[in-house]
Amino acid sequence: MIRPLLVGMPSSGKSTFIAALRYCLVSGEVETALEFAKVSLSETHLNKLEQKWIACDEVDRTGGATNTWVTLHVRDKVTGREAELLLPDLSGEAFRQPAATGRCRRSLYEAASAANGIALFTSAERGQDDLMITDVLELYAELGEIATDTANEANAAKGAVDQAAPAEPEAPSPTKFDPEGMPEETNVVEFLQVMNRKPLVPRQRRMAVIVSAWDVAEASELAPAAWLEVNRPMLAQFLSGNAHLWEVRVFGVSAQGGVLPRDRAALRAMKPGEKAKVVGPSALPHDLSAPIRWIML
Amino acid sequence: MAELQPTSGICAQAGCDAAITGVCIDKLSLAECPNFKFPEASSVSNEAPEAVKDAPAEDWISVGGGASLTSAQADEFVRGNRARLVALIGGPEVGKTTLIAMLYELARRRTLKRFRFLGSETLRALEERCHLSRTASGNTKPDTPHSSRRTPLAFLHLRVADQSSGLGIDLLMSDRTGENFDDVLNEPEKVKELPELYRCENLVLLVDGELLADPDRCNDHVSRVRRLFMVLQQYGAIAPDKTVQLILTKTDLLTASAFHEEGSRRFEDLGRELNRRAGSSIEVTMLRTAARPSQSTPSGFGLEELLTMWLEPSAEARFVSPIPILAAACPADPLMLRFAEKT
Numbered sequence: 001m002i003r004p005l006l007v008g009m010p011s012s013g014k015s016t017f018i019a020a021l022r023y024c025l026v027s028g029e030v031e032t033a034l035e036f037a038k039v040s041l042s043e044t045h046l047n048k049l050e051q052k053w054i055a056c057d058e059v060d061r062t063g064g065a066t067n068t069w070v071t072l073h074v075r076d077k078v079t080g081r082e083a084e085l086l087l088p089d090l091s092g093e094a095f096r097q098p099a100a101t102g103r104c105r106r107s108l109y110e111a112a113s114a115a116n117g118i119a120l121f122t123s124a125e126r127g128q129d130d131l132m133i134t135d136v137l138e139l140y141a142e143l144g145e146i147a148t149d150t151a152n153e154a155n156a157a158k159g160a161v162d163q164a165a166p167a168e169p170e171a172p173s174p175t176k177f178d179p180e181g182m183p184e185e186t187n188v189v190e191f192l193q194v195m196n197r198k199p200l201v202p203r204q205r206r207m208a209v210i211v212s213a214w215d216v217a218e219a220s221e222l223a224p225a226a227w228l229e230v231n232r233p234m235l236a237q238f239l240s241g242n243a244h245l246w247e248v249r250v251f252g253v254s255a256q257g258g259v260l261p262r263d264r265a266a267l268r269a270m271k272p273g274e275k276a277k278v279v280g281p282s283a284l285p286h287d288l289s290a291p292i293r294w295i296m297l
Numbered sequence: 298m299a300e301l302q303p304t305s306g307i308c309a310q311a312g313c314d315a316a317i318t319g320v321c322i323d324k325l326s327l328a329e330c331p332n333f334k335f336p337e338a339s340s341v342s343n344e345a346p347e348a349v350k351d352a353p354a355e356d357w358i359s360v361g362g363g364a365s366l367t368s369a370q371a372d373e374f375v376r377g378n379r380a381r382l383v384a385l386i387g388g389p390e391v392g393k394t395t396l397i398a399m400l401y402e403l404a405r406r407r408t409l410k411r412f413r414f415l416g417s418e419t420l421r422a423l424e425e426r427c428h429l430s431r432t433a434s435g436n437t438k439p440d441t442p443h444s445s446r447r448t449p450l451a452f453l454h455l456r457v458a459d460q461s462s463g464l465g466i467d468l469l470m471s472d473r474t475g476e477n478f479d480d481v482l483n484e485p486e487k488v489k490e491l492p493e494l495y496r497c498e499n500l501v502l503l504v505d506g507e508l509l510a511d512p513d514r515c516n517d518h519v520s521r522v523r524r525l526f527m528v529l530q531q532y533g534a535i536a537p538d539k540t541v542q543l544i545l546t547k548t549d550l551l552t553a554s555a556f557h558e559e560g561s562r563r564f565e566d567l568g569r570e571l572n573r574r575a576g577s578s579i580e581v582t583m584l585r586t587a588a589r590p591s592q593s594t595p596s597g598f599g600l601e602e603l604l605t606m607w608l609e610p611s612a613e614a615r616f617v618s619p620i621p622i623l624a625a626a627c628p629a630d631p632l633m634l635r636f637a638e639k640t
Contacts, residue, residue, distance in 0.1 A: 099420060102364060103357045131432045132402065133439045134590050174436040177428040179363075179421055185405070190420050194360045233407035234414060241415040241458045241465065 002083040004295045005111055007191065008121030009184045010092035013212025013255065016059040017121065018087055019049035020255035020276050021288045022072055029273030034289035034296075037073040037082050045070050056267045058260055069107075074289065076296055083296050085119075086111055099190035100179035112195050117206035117295035120192075122184065122232060124217035124252075130183040185234040192238070196245055206247045207239070208291035214252035214279060215259065224252040224280055251280030251291045363421035365451035368492055371469055374418070374454070375496075380467035382452075383607050384493040386529070387503030388521060389475030392546035392588060395441040396503075397453050397470050398426040399588035400604060403597045404457055412604060415456040415465050423453055426472075439589055444474035450493065459608070466608050471497070482521060485528045494534040499542065499607045502526060502571075506547035506587070509563055510554035519563050526571050537578045542606060543568050544584050548598060549591035582606060 008014050025036040040046070045068055052059045070087040088094060088108045098104045104112075112118075196202040211217060211224050220227060228250050229236045239248050257275030258267050267275050276288050283290035366374060374380055385393040401423045404414040417423060430439035451472045458465045471493040481488045488494065502525065508518040522543075529535050545551070551560050568583040575581050584606070586599035 097357075098360050099363060102359060102362060102421070104360045106356050106358050109358050109360065129433070130405075132430055132596075133432055133434075133436055134430070134596060136432055138590065172435055174429055174434040174440070177425045177434075177442075179424075181433065182421070182424050186420050186424055189416065190362060193362060193416055193418075193420075197361060229407075234405040237405075237407055237414040238416055241413050 002081065002116045002296050003111070003114065004083055004085055004292060005115035005118045006085060006087040006121065007095055007112075007118055008092055008210075009095055009187055011126070012092060012121035012123050012184075013210070013253070014087055014092065014121045015049050016053060016255040017210065017212065017253060017288065018070060018072060018085065019046065019053040019059055020272075021085075021292070022046055023050050023053065024273045024276065024286070024288055025074060027273050029271050030276075030286040031284055032287045032289045033077060033284075033293040034074040034083075035077050037075040040071045040073060046072070053255070054272050056256070056260060056264045059256075074292065076293060079297075081296055083292070085292065086115070095191055096180055096182075096187050098194045099182055099187045104194060109194070112191075113200050115195075115205065117208070118195075119208045119210055119291055119295065120188065121210050121212055122188070122228075122235070123212045124227070124231075125213040126184060130185070185232055188235055189238050192246070202245055204245055204247060206295045206297075207249075208295050209235075209239075209248060209250045210291055211250065211252045213254060213256075214277065215254040215257070217252060224250040227252070249281050249291070249294055251278060251283060253278050253280075253288065253291070255288065362418050365419050365422035365453055365472070366469070368450055368452075371452040371493075372496075374452075374467075374469065378467045380454075380469050381499065381607055382493065382497040383468060383470045383499040383501060384491075384497035385471055385473070385501050385503065386478060386494070386525065387475060387505070387546075388478055390443070391475060391503045391505045393475070393503060394426050394444065394472055395588045396544075396546065396586070396600070396603075397472055398423065398430065398441060399597050400470075400600055401453075401455060402427055402430075403600060404455060408597065409457075409601050409604070411460055411601065412457040412608075413460055415458050417456060418454045419452070422451065423455075426453075444472075444476075446474060446476040448474045450477075450491075452493075457604070457608075468604075468607060478525060481528055482524055485532065488528050488532045488534060491534075494529065497539065499540050500529070500535060501542045501544055501603075502529075502581075504543060504545045504564060504567065506545050506549070506551035506560070506585075509545070509560035510547075510551045510556050512556050512559070515556070515560060515563055519567055522567060523570070526574065530574065535575065535579060539579075540606065540609075541575065541579055541581045542584060542603065543571060543581050544586055544599075544603065546586055546588070548585040548587040549589065549594045550587075552593040553591065 006014050006018065022036070024030055024032055025034060049059055049070075068089070072085040072087075073082065074085060075082045088111055094105050094108050195205075209224075209228060211227060214224070217224075217227050217231075220230075222230065239246050254277040256267070257263070257270070257277060260267075274286055276286050278285060278287055278290055280290060282294070371382070375382060385396065387393055401417070403409050404412065407414070426442060428434050429436055429441060434440075452469045453472055455468045455470070456465055457468065473491070473493070477487075477491065481491070494500065502522060504522055505518060508514045526535075535541060545564050551557055551564075554560065564583070564585075568581060571581045584599050584603055586603060587594040588597060588600070590596035590598075
């Protein structure tokens with residue numbers, strides 16, 4: 001039995017994906033490489049997620065469902081091979097812990113070490129969370145909106161400062177470093193390092209990188225793999241440089257099919273299965289199971 | 298794999314490894330230290346359900362990684378991996394930590410032309426050193442955490458690949474508080490207490506461009522760097538199997554100053570002088586760097602060149618046969634001759 005693990009930070013699209021995937025596999029509205037194999041012991045959370053997805057409501061981090069596992073049983077229509085998809089933590093908070101604290105929940109660690117392959121989620125909607133101050137200063141300088149330090153000193157030396165002008169407000173104190181606030185890429189890379197760190201024996205696994213909310217990225221006209229290189233440079237370098245550990249394919253997925261709430265009316269008018277979009281190697285346009293099938297091969 | 302102990306947690310104080318050692322850098326108990334958080338307090342969100350709040354401590358596994366390495370851990374790492382050890386040397390505020398942080402930033406953002414980021418065993422420690430230079434800190438000007446005399450020696454790890462060969466290389470960089478080097482100037486024998494200076498392949502002596510730019514402080518700074526070099530040399534830290542670099546930090550500040558020409562000349566003169574002192578078997582390579590971008594220098598100016606120097610194959614150590622070749626004939630001679638031929 002193959003057990004692909006679905007991993008990713010909070011709001012990376014895992015919940016939406018698995019809800020949409022189950023619907024597509026069960027409904028048969030669109031052609032998929034995989035089919036639904038059997039129900040799980042508990043379908044509660046998946047049912048709630050699917051309900052929201054069908055209604056085109058935001059399938060956001062499920063409040064109160066932290067540390068809840070979701071499983072989905074699937075079968076390859078061609079090979080007959082079965083797999084049990086594992087989504088260890090609906091909220092994604094557990095994936096922060098290895099990088100933030102050097103600790104991992106035992107259940108997640110054991111699932112990660114046993115996983116034959118993983119689907120790693122990252123959302124195209126996530127803005128840059130590691131912006132350097134100097135990047136912003138350069139931008140401001142180009143726009144001419146702030147004076148440089150040299151210009152300020154020159155003005156002060158000339159006595160051009162208006163003594164009657166109100167004093168500039170004191171700059172606020174910087175925030176203390178919070179390990180749980182580290183950038184997404186750092187958290188993801190550390191989690192992947194944990195999967196091959198002693199005492200585990202490093203081994204090669206397949207990874208489907210799923211860029212969720214792909215409709216947001218479409219304007220870039222980049223293929224998913226190229227998008228990853230540009231927008232997730234740390235992760236992309238890590239994966240390509242550790243090819244002996246990670247065999248990677250990158251997919252762009254829009255499980256919602258559009259931007260909510262803007263496109264809600266149009267999406268509700270469609271067959272639910274047809275609103276999902278997939279871009280990637282050997283993937284049919286609405287086949288959300290394509291990344292999973294590749295992991296299973 | 299070590300199981301989580303009830304007292305383990307995480308400390309927000311820069312340079313404190315209480316989570317690993319259980320020893321607070323401020324000599325407080327973990328319970329009373331305001332910077333130390335126990336796992337139940339640090340990992341539970343406001344919306345966590347009862348199942349998480351009641352999760353017993355034994356549900357967690359220590360997975361290692363993240364924190365900076367201690368000396369012992371660095372030793373173990375070097376034994377298990379072919380790592381290059383870099384010792385950064387310089388007084389307070391010269392830019393040791395900023396240099397390390399900026400190298401990491403350049404690597405993770407794919408800004409290096411020749412090298413590619415492959416990973417790090419000290420990601421959390423590196424991120425901590427970058428925090429004050431990012432917009433997430435709320436700062437309006439980039440900054441770097443400042444260490445104190447109490448901050449213990451730390452090693453930061455970076456694994457990079459040379460794009461041309463594809464080979465991965467591990468780099469360990471020491472981050473020691475500048476006050477320790479002030480202490481060495483006052484009591485030179487203390488240099489023997491700085492193990493990284495003797496274990497490293499790359500000795501990097503930093504010169505502060507901001508101080509060279511100030512005519513009132515330039516001479517004293519040059520004198521201190523010179524004396525530090527002399528101490529290193531006298532106590533055997535400078536050896537033929539090492540590479541030695543004299544690095545000017547904050548080149549942008551020197552370039553922008555009215556004292557620019559004189560300050561630059563002082564740096565060049567110092568480099569020539571240290572090369573004379575080093576002798577013919579050791580070359581002191583000079584390089585100008587600037588971690589922060591300015592009108593005169595791009596972000597990370599000179600750092601890729603520095604990294605290239607560190608990762609070049611080091612000078613081959615002279616091999617001395619451990620077994621003397623016997624002069625008189627004996628039954629072991631054929632074996633010894635074969636050994637001698639091979640060496």
